[in-house]
Amino acid sequence: MKKIAVLTVVAFCAAMMFSSLAFSARKTIIKIGINAPLTGDIPKVGEGSKYAAQMWLEDIEKAGGLDVGGKKYEVELVIEDNESKAESAVKANTKMITQDDVLAIVGPQSSKQAVPAGEVANKYKTVMISPWSTNPSTTLDRPYVFRGCFLDPFQGPVVANFITEEFGFTKAAVLYDVASDYPKGLAEVFKQAWEDKHGAGSVVAYESFTTKDTDFSSQLTKIVKSGAEVLFTPQYYNEVPLIVSQAKNLGWTGPIVGSDSWGSAETIELCGEDCYGLFFSSHYAAAGAKGATKAFIDRYEKTYGYIPDDVAALTWDALRLAQQAIQDAGKLTGKIEKDREAVRDALAQIKDFDGITGKMTFTEEGDPIKCAVIVRINHQGEYEFYGSSCP
């Protein structure tokens, strides 16, 4: 009996020693959290985020760690799956901040998760950069939340202008998911912009559905009947093919225009020839890219076998922004709260950051001022640069 007691005490002490060792070792590691939809509705988006992050980590490891104030730090990625759900994204952020002690978080990607997750990051005073979330609420009044892309109030008018100039249309229809922050927000902005241009009532059909619906026949029948000349649908890659093919089958002959959520590498794989010739607004166009952007695309394609979508490119930029902010912070104290604050301050100071998706300088809200690209899906199924619009 006594022996067992002694053994227990010894084991306990040993455990304590090791854990304190682990604790001190932890200080030379920088942990970056990745909050991405690896499963759920849009897993391709999560895959792109993960792959871009792994490529970034590779570069850091090749350089022997991250150099901050003359000291090399080992970098570790904490990748959490948010299942493309708002509540899971909140959980993932909370876990990474409170348990894993991450220095900064990159993600979540879509606004549906980024808006609620941003609140957690801001509450715990941890830098969060959402690469792909375009809804204004993500960063609004949240000093610790940043993003790597333009905003919907910018994107909506860009699309409305493009359609007006390219086709000369005056009557538009909108079909969007009312239960998701991103499509809902963008649909509203687009409607506003279109009606400012063409007068009240020029959006002749404004139809919605809810996440996971697959049948849009009644909405599309209404849209066909409304006499609209163009259909704008800011949906994700899992819905776009269904919308496009059902619209065609119901007699829709006009163009269908999308937004940056179309940019996933999988849209074409699932949609096929139905989507050829369609336009959408995006952050970058892979076909015909130059310089660092091309280097990134080639390296990604070589490693993972397909051309990276805008999510991957934006995630790469967001990680490099985080990296620069950590380096600009000058020195890490090892006290996580203090370091997080220093990183935030450094990030807010970054000027003319040269990203592969464009130059970035943050506004006070943590939003970069960037250009939008209009992409055409050509007849080889590639995303081709068609035009751009800058603020």
Next chain:
Amino acid sequence: MEPLIESFNYILQNIINALQRGSFYAVISIGYSMVYGVLMLFNFAHGDIFMVGTYIGFGIATVLLATFSGLVPPPVIFLATVVITMFLASWIGVFVEVAGYRPLRQAPRASAAITGLMIGIIFETTILIMLGAKRLSFPPLMETVNYHIGGIYITNVKAMIIIISLLLMLALHAFIQKTKWGMAMRAMSYDFLAVPLMGVSINIIAPLTFAVGAGLAAVAGILYGQAYPILDPYMGVLLGWKAFVAAILGGRGSIKGAALAGYLLGFIEIFVATVFPSTLRDFIAYSIILVILTFRPRGFFGMEHSTKLRL
């Protein structure tokens, strides 16, 4: 005259839309009703059995298309896909009964209902682990032809879905009314305590019921894959819930009721979105159903005594 024809066409177009949607609800909700009729429990894994059936159909279709495309006419490939998938998926139904429900046959009904939900989650995650979260695109088993008849658009796929669903339900009706097995199922639904004493084994009839339900769901899955060709492991959840609503609306245990209520649900969903803003679609559609159930709690064809049952 012109606008009159136009609005007539508009209504007709939406009737076709509703028939397609309703076909899926009808065929899937029958699976709930059959099991309820025999075992007096709702198989909450049915939506996920539908999902697994769709994936099996996807696999069979992919293999058959890769091997026989160009050698055999497309209708033969389609038929072969349906038959093989039905056969394989019915074993999924048998598995669910034997592994999931049989051990709980004497347990409270709530335990069995929970088991169904668990089996559903296990199926979803199994597919997720096996195939990853990537969306799959169901290969088209025939070339889509879009017919434009007097202002109405109907594709051959849509027509096929509506017709095959009807044929399936007629075949099921014949099976239950005309065959010995069907008679045993009816007897079991009449009294599942006394009938086994007459030499009809519940351990054969119960899995048979699950098998037939799963087979139907799998054919629905193949048709679903033709109409909405994007597959994901959670595709059966929402559809399963809605089909369950149809099964309740039709009257627990009534196959005829489930089929009719399935079509009705399709019509309500489509026409509510046609008349009202589509944002309010589900709110209004399911409020209507709630009102119907308030005035007729046992559904259209539910048995009088079923209100006294435990579930």
